[in-house]
Amino acid sequence: MTCFVLSPSHKPRMNRRVAQECQSAGVARVFSRSTPHTDSYHRLLTLARFRASDCVGMPPDAASWSRWIPSVPTDGTDSFVLVNAHVPLCTVSGVDGEGLQADHDGLVRVDIVIRDGKVLDISPAGTRDPPSDVRVVDADGGMCWPTFSDIHTHIDKGHTCERSRNHSGSLAGADDSCAKDEAFWSQEDVRRRMEFSLKSAYAHGTSAVRTHIMSGPKQAAIAWPVFHELREKWRGKIELQGVSLSILRFFRDEDAAAELADTVKANGGILGAAVSCTDRGGHADDIYTTCGEELPALLDVIFRLANERGLDLDFHVDENGNEVSKGLLYIAEAATRNDFKGKIVCGHCCSLAAQAPAELARIIAAAHRSNICVVSLPIVNQWLQNRDVRGLCTPTKRGVTTLKELDDAGVQVCLASDNTRDQFYGYGDLDMLEIFRESCRIGHLDRPIANWPMAVTSRPATVMGLGEHHGRVAVGGPANLVVFRGRCYSELLSRPQLDRLVLRDGRPLMDDVPDYRELDVGGEPGANKRRKSLDMDAGAGKRGKGGA
Numbered sequence: 001m002t003c004f005v006l007s008p009s010h011k012p013r014m015n016r017r018v019a020q021e022c023q024s025a026g027v028a029r030v031f032s033r034s035t036p037h038t039d040s041y042h043r044l045l046t047l048a049r050f051r052a053s054d055c056v057g058m059p060p061d062a063a064s065w066s067r068w069i070p071s072v073p074t075d076g077t078d079s080f081v082l083v084n085a086h087v088p089l090c091t092v093s094g095v096d097g098e099g100l101q102a103d104h105d106g107l108v109r110v111d112i113v114i115r116d117g118k119v120l121d122i123s124p125a126g127t128r129d130p131p132s133d134v135r136v137v138d139a140d141g142g143m144c145w146p147t148f149s150d151i152h153t154h155i156d157k158g159h160t161c162e163r164s165r166n167h168s169g170s171l172a173g174a175d176d177s178c179a180k181d182e183a184f185w186s187q188e189d190v191r192r193r194m195e196f197s198l199k200s201a202y203a204h205g206t207s208a209v210r211t212h213i214m215s216g217p218k219q220a221a222i223a224w225p226v227f228h229e230l231r232e233k234w235r236g237k238i239e240l241q242g243v244s245l246s247i248l249r250f251f252r253d254e255d256a257a258a259e260l261a262d263t264v265k266a267n268g269g270i271l272g273a274a275v276s277c278t279d280r281g282g283h284a285d286d287i288y289t290t291c292g293e294e295l296p297a298l299l300d301v302i303f304r305l306a307n308e309r310g311l312d313l314d315f316h317v318d319e320n321g322n323e324v325s326k327g328l329l330y331i332a333e334a335a336t337r338n339d340f341k342g343k344i345v346c347g348h349c350c351s352l353a354a355q356a357p358a359e360l361a362r363i364i365a366a367a368h369r370s371n372i373c374v375v376s377l378p379i380v381n382q383w384l385q386n387r388d389v390r391g392l393c394t395p396t397k398r399g400v401t402t403l404k405e406l407d408d409a410g411v412q413v414c415l416a417s418d419n420t421r422d423q424f425y426g427y428g429d430l431d432m433l434e435i436f437r438e439s440c441r442i443g444h445l446d447r448p449i450a451n452w453p454m455a456v457t458s459r460p461a462t463v464m465g466l467g468e469h470h471g472r473v474a475v476g477g478p479a480n481l482v483v484f485r486g487r488c489y490s491e492l493l494s495r496p497q498l499d500r501l502v503l504r505d506g507r508p509l510m511d512d513v514p515d516y517r518e519l520d521v522g523g524e525p526g527a528n529k530r531r532k533s534l535d536m537d538a539g540a541g542k543r544g545k546g547g548a
Contacts, residue, residue: 063510065501068485071137078117078479078506081130082137085110085144086487087122087473088453094475095122105489106450112144114479117505122475141487145453147207147480147502148432149471151460152314152347152375152416154245155197155211155430156190156223157181159421159519166423168389171279171319174423181423185219191226192519197420198230198238199514201430205482205502208239208466209430212272212314215244215260228267237504239466243272243314247288251301261305270345271306274316275299275327281318282325282351295330296337303338312343318351321386321397325351328374332366340370343463347375347416349401350385360402364409373463374411376401377418378442379435380425403443414460415439429513432456433484433500437493449489479506 066072073080087110089102100108101124113121113131121128130136157178164181166173194211201209213223224242231240244264251257251273264271275295280286291298306313317327328349335344346367352360367374378400385399407413417435420428428434436456439445445452461471469477483501486492502509 063501063508063512064499065483065508068499069137069139069142069483069501071135072501072508073135073137074508074510076507077135079115080135080137080506082112082114082139082144082481082483083130084125084141085112085139085483086141087112087144088449090451090454091146091457091471091473092122093468093472094119094477099124105448106453107143107488109141110144112473112479112481114503114506117479117507119473119475119477119479122473139483143484143486143488143492144473145205145482145484146457146471146473147205147482147504148456149208149458149460149464149466150201150206150417150430150432150435150456151208151210151345151414151464152377152418153197153209153211153430154419154422154424155194155209156213156219156227157193157422158197158419159193160184161421161423161426164423166426168387169384169391169426170387170389171384171424173389174384175278177423182214182216182219185222187222187226190223191230194226194230196514196519197430198234198240199511201432202234202238203502203509203511203513204429204431204433205500205509206238206430206432207480207504208241208461208464208470210241210243210270210314210460210464212243212245212316213269215246215263220244220260220263224263224267224269227269231268239464239470241464242267242269244269245272245274245316247274247277248291248295248298249288251298252294254301257301257305261309261311264311265309269311270314271302271309271311272314272316273302275318275331276325276351277316277319277327277348279320280322281320281327282322290325290327295327296334299330299334300338303334303340306342307338307340310342312345313340314345315347317346317349319348319381319385319399320351321354321399322351323354323356325354326363328352328372329363329366332363332370332372335370335372343465344370344372345375345463346372347418348377348381348399349374350381350399352402352406353397353400360405361409364402364406364411367406368409368411372411373414373459374401374406375414375416375460376403376439376443377416378439379428380418382442383425383427398442400442403439403445412459412463413455414463415455416460431496433482433492433497440489440493446489479503 086107089100089106089108102108109125110122111125112119160181164177166177213227227242234240244260261271274289276282277289278286281290284292315331318325328346381399386395386397403413415435417430419425420430457471481503484492484497485499486497
């Protein structure tokens, strides 16, 4: 009979609930230890819901997904058949589309043959006999997605919200408190926080991350070497890309700008800048990112530096609700003027929502002609935009760009995480399912959802130049997949799907999200190793992983 540990907690209802579950499941009476935090409670409750007989033969390091899909090989085998899985048709490649019939939300039920870590075949569920020499794993209708690509993040300044607080929650407050946080920066500090972010993204099922990197003199000297180190360390697990982040005014000093561009080139990065991107973006008093009549000439400096070095460009643009903020239009015109052949990404573009219909159409058409990819950051911009710094008024304008209008015009649109637990957004965990879920709600991307899964998978992967198979459920490509318990979007997007199964090259990922205590100075390295889920009393006095 299995025994679990409970504690004398300040939340006695938690203990009573787990005890009741244990009793009804025929599990031995629990006894007390040190106070658990909420995550430990939920793990105990989940375990209690399985009878002791159901746990017989289960490996002690079993992950949460093993409860509902226990037949996944965990012995290093990378060959099996995943049957009865719902896949977004827009993410499938290498298959005759006529043989796959999508439902009203663009989902197809398929069987996926995985051989030697690659997708060998995709067929309508139940239409072919599975190979006799491999195990059959029944997804029971659960969704299967390709791994995620997160094209706009800030992992160099992530997890700093507690030490340098944005007391107003505004964009101006974020800029001010972010500048003050520079005093805490060292390579050790940045490395700890960046790697924590990568561990989180990896555990959630992300295989590519592009991060903007603070590129003032002090921060650039610290962050770019750490970026280079972590990119090599994580290669094959997460493809990491870096973008320099400077205000537009910085490019007045062409010598300093050329030095930064050389640093970006040496690190295999992307050149970036913030354009018309303050609360006063587009107005004459924005001397930092709009720069009055100098704006076109400063953009020409950026495009020239990129052309000379063969660099792509990635801008922060129009992060405000001002009708006069038209940085996207200026960038599109600069691309044409400079005959730019590289890739251009423009993040935020919130002010498009403030444009009159005719002007909106004109700006979007210019962006389309210049082949600009627009990245929307709905969660962060909803939190940051139109905030009353006094905290008295509810916001009436929401900082989300015109997602549907851009998409309908043929502009590539992606969704991404942006900031996580820093001055610009006090929350987040680089979970792209959360980003997709909230974007669907905020932007009304459902009815039907159809092709929007591409905005967090194949589309950003293509823009990032990651190859034809990345971000796709592709015949001939690696079996880098995320399998969810939810069978349809109303199930998938109603719960956080914490028991998702992440497959990398056909093998289940056992890494858990890291404990926030790893961010403490002197935190134990490697503390993200998954605790044996049946060894709940191991290390008395310690708390579980993944919660604060």
